[in-house]
């Protein structure tokens with residue numbers, strides 16, 4: 001007699017695959033890493049790269065590439081979910097937490113617009129960017145982030161659909177009023193929670 005078969009029969013159903021509980025509704029898993037870009041890939045030399053926090057802040061903050069590299073770095077292992085239905089499990093990034101960047105910034109703002117080389121923007125509530133929920137990532141799988149995937153640095157906000165994770169990001173603007181970004185003014189949901197399938201306005 002096979003004990004495994006007996007216990008399986010006893011419970012009366014197959015065990016759910018582990019991915020079941022981690023895959024948001026309407027998503028499928030990919031092993032590769034698709035590239036989704038609305039325009040050409042910018043190539044900003046690192047010598048010209050800066051990262052800026054501005055808008056409704058007591059004093060804007062700005063880092064050069066060198067200064068940015070000197071900030072405390074974190075390794076993030078996370079699942080990512082694109083609104084076009086693909087998800088990828090266990091992606092590994094390195095970057096700087098938004099908490100680190102906002103440390104010491106005085107603001108009454110409740111919203112953020114992330115802005116990128118090439119003109120892309122994405123809006124998020126400030127509270128979705130803090131408490132270890134968002135990073136500026138500059139490495140993927142232990143290698144410098146490839147330009148196609150947003151290098152030299154991109155926003156990483158894995159708990160929202162991946163369009164919020166602006167590639168080639170150059171700054172965060174803190175705002176008192178919400179300001180829909182590139183895809184949000186083109187019909188994507190303003191918030192974009194993959195677990196609630198907030199793909200489009202009205203979802």
Ligand SMILES: Nc1nc2c(c(=O)[nH]1)N[C@H]1C(S)=C(S)[C@@H](COP(=O)(O)O)O[C@H]1N2
Pocket residue numbers: 033034035036037038039082083116118120148149150162163164165166167168
């Ligand atoms: N600057 C910029 N950021 C962007 C995009 C873009 O077109 N431009 N596409 C978004 C979308 S829709 C997705 S799914 C992810 C794709 O990231 P990837 O190309 O690294 O997979 O980047 C997001 N960030």
Ligand SMILES: [Mo]
Pocket residue numbers: 036082083084162163
């Ligand atoms: Mo996407």
